[in-house]
Amino acid sequence: MARIGVLTCWCGENIARNVDVQSVAEQAAQLPGVRCSRVHKYMCSDPGQKLIRDTIAAERLDGVVIASCSPHMHLKTFRKAAEHASLNPYLVEMANIREHCSWVHPERSRATAKAVDLIRVAVAKVRHNRALEPIQVPVTRKVLVVGGGVAGIQAALDIADAGVPVVLVEREPSIGGKMAGLSETFPTLDCSQCILTPRMVEVAQHPNITLYTCSDVEQVEGYVGNFQVTIRKRARYIDIDKCTGCGQCWSVCPSKKTPSEFDYGLGARTAIYAPFPQAVPARPVIDRDACLRLTKGRCGVCVKKCQADAIRFEDQDELVREDIGAIIVATGYQLYEIGKPDDRGRIAGYGEYGYGRYPDVISSLQFERLVSASGPTGGEIRRPSDGTVPKTVVFLSCVGSRDNAKGLSYCSKICCMVNAKHTMLYKHKVHDGQAHVFYMDIRAGGKNYDEFVRRAIEQDGAHYHRGRVSKITQEDGRLIVRGVDTLAGEPLTIAADLVVLAAAMRPATGVEELAQKVNVSYDEFGFLCESHPKLRPVETNAAGVFVCGACQGPKDIPESVTQASAAAGKVLMMFSRDRLYREPEIAHVQESACAGCFSCRRGCPYHAIDPAEIRDRQGQLVRRVARVNPGLCMGCGTCVALCLSKSIDLEGFSEQQVYAMVESLR
Amino acid sequence: MSQVISKPAIRRLVERWLRQGKRVIAPVQVRPNLVSYQPVRSSDQFLLEGFVRPLNSIKQVVFPRHEQLFQYRVRGKQIDLLPAPLPDIERIVLAARPCDAVALPILDHVFNWEFRDAAYNRRRELTTVVTLACMEHDAHCFCTSVGSGPDDTRGTDALLFDLGDQTLEVRCVTDKGQSLFAGQTEASTRTAAAGPGPERRADLGRISEQLEQAFERSEWAAWTNRCLGCGACAYGCPACHCFDMVDEGGPTCGARVRNWDACQLGQFTLHASGHNPRSVQSQRQRQRIYHKFHVYPKKFGELLCTGCGNCTRNCPVSLGVLPVLEAMQAEEAK
Amino acid sequence: MTNAASPTPVGEFEPKIVAYVCNWCTYLGADLAGTNRLEYPANVRIIRLPCTGRIDFNLIVKAFEIGADAVLVSGCHPGDCHYTSGNYHARRRWILFRELLATLGIETERVHFAWISAAEGKKFQQVISEITSQTRDLGPYHAYREICEV
């Protein structure tokens, strides 16, 4: 016979105002299986928890129902209290008589009746609860960081410095990400490369970091603590161990017309090239689509020039497997493609701004390159069309962002600051120039951020116009920007030499495919979903997978770095024990009843179900059945509903428990 | 002299029985190809001719397919057991076939063996069986092979014969039958006979001894492996009486119930351990034959089969008792 | 819903509504309704499950068997599933199951489906209020209770 204790909380007046707690407790005492019923003013307080422990001990309870608030609030608290009284924590259930009852039903008698029902349901359930032990899984103490931008670099270094090996996978030939291409950073105007490149070198030299550039994550198998990751190292055509990075090869390369990715097309590069002077690894790569040898079989001057014999035209893609314990995704962002709709046709472009048609309409990342000392103009601000110094520059905020009509409803968060920075950098270089900014709102929340914007306006004289630009046309070599100043309440036309569009931040291409490989959900814009926006901001719902940086949502450098360190901290915490402990409320198969139709396997969001073979004593195959991998199962129970014979069940929400709950409402 | 009653008169009689609160069960045309014994709600609903035999049986009148043994109710800490009240409604089975009625005395043995089943016996007392002698038979009938026939009166309280021209001859067999028809019939000189009945389709004189030798025969599989393992044979059989007891309901109320069960269902002998002593269908089919033609006669001196042929009629793949016996005896003859 | 002094006048029909909800969205939406003190009729009894993906059609039948007058199944909006896709599986199931109910003559207006997120306390309040008043209008589900009488 069950010995269940029901402990009902007053929650001060919160419950007691609308629920007759005393009456509830008396009625609960009469429920089948209930051994005792107690009340307390604040069950979650120390004395309340003591009451729980004492009652468990005194009445030798084998099940506990706490009737108080939401289990999301205090189930963990009460389960811990039970554990202290040597009762298995999974024998504790809650009845939510506050959020679901006293707070929403002011009519006292009805609230009281409902509270008893809610307890009835919880008692019915707890009678079928089983003592569960956390699932232990071994853990491989090695981390995969996907993406070598500032977030990935930070996370990798933090973890590696703690003595844990890191595998850093970067798609591009060099790490550094978007930050490596910036000129100065707000709000301090310190040099982006000066602060980043030493960290990049640190990565390259760190004994605990294995760096794969020109590489993609091909496949992720396994589960938390035990992932097997396949990495595709794309052919680089350079033996980076032999190469010294002397630069002779690219100085002689005859194929010189490929637009430079690093300069966002504002400059050109050779077919064999290092993406930028401070690239890490400081080794060139051959662009197979531009190389004359690889496309036409001719040429090979670089080979002749290379004294290290490091060029390998026969290089092939290579697959590398790594055993990994945790994964940090830091794939960053890309800019919204201003001129054209995206490939799914979902996000319409801004044809009216002439981006791509007029060479002097550029994006803010292109402007960064124009200002950068390492950029195509050596840091002089010159128009892409004719190389003249622009005397009037118009900056547009919110190109894509906050524009439902274009399919992006969110604020990209950094553009206001970027625009302010750009007006300043411009003014510092072109003293007689005039910067204009069209904006919707100025969002400058952050330490020293608003001061920074004020400086741009007040000291550097940028003209800020609150309003949007409807059209940009080209006349006599100048750009006619037609907009509206809504504060003045009149249309505004500016003849500009250069227009800079602060395009929205979007997640990097390919992130959705990666998310599917690691079972992380993403929102309608492709940003990865964290577990909880406030309390679990770098964890995901896939155990052992963490996120940081702009792949999770628009953010600036300090935020990305903070998140990266947070993710690193989470991983290190996870690795601080020899084994991982997972929630035991997962599915399991009753193999004797399983018919092996594998509909559970089809539906499992975590690929946690594998076929297993049942063989007789002679080793003959009798049947194939489904088997749950406890390391992968997250306990959603989708398999249970799909199983026709109910041969698979979910601990914690078992068929028996759920039916008992419904039946109790009869 | 014989006693006769017109069909309209019998329908009027049914009307009266219904008014008296009695339950009347008779053959009803449910679908174009389906006649079955159903509770009758009006006097024009049932058949008195034009069918060979219903696809179910009258055993349901005394041994219902679902029966509550007791209910339980939980009030606070108290659990109340409420025994099911004994049946008290009088039932009249009308126009049953002799092969149905014959089963009743056979069933009496098992329900009064070590344990006297009160509800069964009470229903038996409350039930009057009026049979209608067979004028026709079909390919599945084999009553004559089990020592019965189209006008067998065992289990019958009154036997009706169709005289044609909307008239039935009534031969009361028991006092119950007498009292049912007392004052309702007319004297007549006409008398009728049943149809010829099916030719003997199997020689079952020594069947029990034959089976004693046949248990280990390897051909059981070949004779029976088309069986799909459903309960259609048993549930349509007038004599099959296996049941299962289960508790149904929830934590606050429910009942212990007795439901029909069938030996061809895979779970019938499944042990809690997972072991099943009759793990394949041929073993289950063999069991069915043995129960009917060896075990039951040994214990109670009567075959557990009335030759009605419903097992084959209901079988999705035309199996049933007779085809198995025929196959077995054909093999013996070789 | 068997006990306690009923505040409503004798004879007035109080529908019994069983709600199967997802732990991560609708349950939290109901929590939020509570936190915001959004009042709604006390007729609904929530049964918390990890995900709509776990909610089997049998549970709807069971709810009617125990005398429910209406059933609500509620989970995460498309794309928001805590487990990435449980709600999509559930949605497919309900598309088909509704047809079966309709064919059997089971009143589909007594079976409700909703997406209610953790942030939609207001929507939870609205849905429960609507369902309760609709069910009040429909009256007790006698037809199914008759089936369940032995």
Next chain:
Amino acid sequence: MLQPLRETCRRLLQDGTVQVVIGYGQAVRAVEPYPVFITDPDDVGQLVWNEQCRTNLVKYLLRKEIRVLGKPAIVVKGCDERAIVVLEQESQIDRSQIVVIGVACDGMAEPRCEVCDAHQPRFADHTIGHATNVAQPAERRYAALCEFLEQPPSDRMAYWKAELERCVKCYACRQACPLCYCERCIVEKNRPTCLDTSATLKGNFAWHIVRAFHLASRCVGCDQCSRVCPEGIDLRLVNLSMARASEASFGHRSGTDPQAELVLGNYSQQDQEHFIR
């Protein structure tokens, strides 16, 4: 038809391609041919083929009594073979270990035959005879259902009450269904009891809801369940309703495309949800 059928079977048995032929044999007295399992090539003369061959033999591919006989060849109609397609999709059979002999069929005088669009088998290894598959518009295939659905819900409920009142839970519908292959049927599961085993109206409704929904988007419409019901309960309507919904909502007709994704256990983000608040 019969001669080539027997010849094909004889050849398959003789050359050892298969060890058993699952086909139709003439019953001694019964009106319908019943299933036979022929292991000796000299016995192929027992095989028959006529317009009474209504049984869907596919069920026997699953029965262990028949599996022990060795690699089978099975005689199927165009409608029957769809069950083989589904069984393969659901990992119940290894198609390479089964030889399918399709026989062209002009109809078995059953309601479904009037709207059949699978007279000629499409997935068989050997096909006997020729028939023409005439495409049937969906309205025709579901006409019986549409007519039924014209009644108000209360009448539909009354209809099913009257029908299911008779169900004795003999499970012939389940046992004859080629797609019912669970090791342990859910109705036999206790702890907890999902549905009452009693043949009461309550238990019968629960059972037939489960049975129909477990076949949702899977049922191939072979109508064995209705054919074998000793109480004459016509289960076609519920099966049709599930088939119509899966065709209308997911473009899925069970067993007609071996490459098709199964409906349940998969999903599309575009699935309809007009009924969801």
